[in-house]
Amino acid sequence: MSIGAVTSATPASASASLATATSKNGLDYDAFLKLLVAEMSNQDPLNPTDSTEYIAQFASFSNVEQSIQTNKKLDSLMMVSALTQANSLIGRTATSADGSLSGTVAAVRVVEGGVEALLEDGRTLPLAPGLTVE
Incomplete structure (x- = not known):
């Protein structure tokens, strides 16, 4: 059955x-x-x-x-692995794939869609393909 x-x-x-x-x-x-x-x-x-x-x-x-x-x-x-890797971005400059958003990363956090960087000026930058870190 x-x-x-x-x-x-x-x-x-x-x-x-x-x-x-x-x-x-x-x-x-x-x-x-x-x-x-x-x-x-x-x-x-x-x-x-x-x-x-x-x-x-x-x-x-x-x-x-x-x-x-x-x-x-x-x-x-x-998710833990992604956060561990994202933690290494703190203090570095990150730029979105299209170049429209850039700034120094102050913190990283987990959101519903994945992981995002919180920039020093308060804006958020999703950690997505094409992100440039300097």
Whole structure:
């Protein structure tokens, strides 16, 4: 039985739980267990699902969850690396790729779009390709 078949065979309450869990950060273990219980409760008693299928579904889910956690940790590690490199810009003159913005870097900070340099005059300069540092 595929995961798609599991979600289509679940009652409304389990589907609502799935939607809530998926909208947060993806499918979590609680939502998976609710789906598993719903699937077991609603299976055909004359043709029950083989337990190895449940184990395979859980193993697949576990692998996906581990991949998500690994990606989050890698993103964090890359951000630390970027900040460490950006820290070396403090006190140096940085110029944007198009030359329209230039100044001495007073600090660096993380923003939603990446890392940016805060210039001594209060302006900000995104650390993007083409940035020149002197």
